Amino acid sequence: MDTRNISHRFAEKAGIQPKEAIRMIEAIGATIAEACGNLDIVAIPGFGNFSAQKKDECIVEDPDTKKRTLYPPVIVSEFRASVILRNRLSK
Secondary structure (H helix, E strand, O other): OOHHHHHHHHHHHHOOOHHHHHHHHHHHHHHHHHHHHOOOOEEEOOOEEEEEEEEOOEEEEOOOOOOEEEEOOEEEEEEEEOHHHHHHHHO
């Protein structure tokens, strides 16, 4: 299913125009991304939780060449589906 198809389904269910649905979906995505960038948890009832963790920088040594590489800190995001969503998907 492509993004256009999702936005049209969303528009039908919400009773709005497809352009408005696309704008809303993009706003939701941007809000979740911003919150995860701030290491906040975003809980969407009936859907799940988005969270993020900051992984510290680390030095990794290649066992063959003994060359050391510094990896910068990164933010890793995670999604955990709610019980309601998992039950709906398993049916």
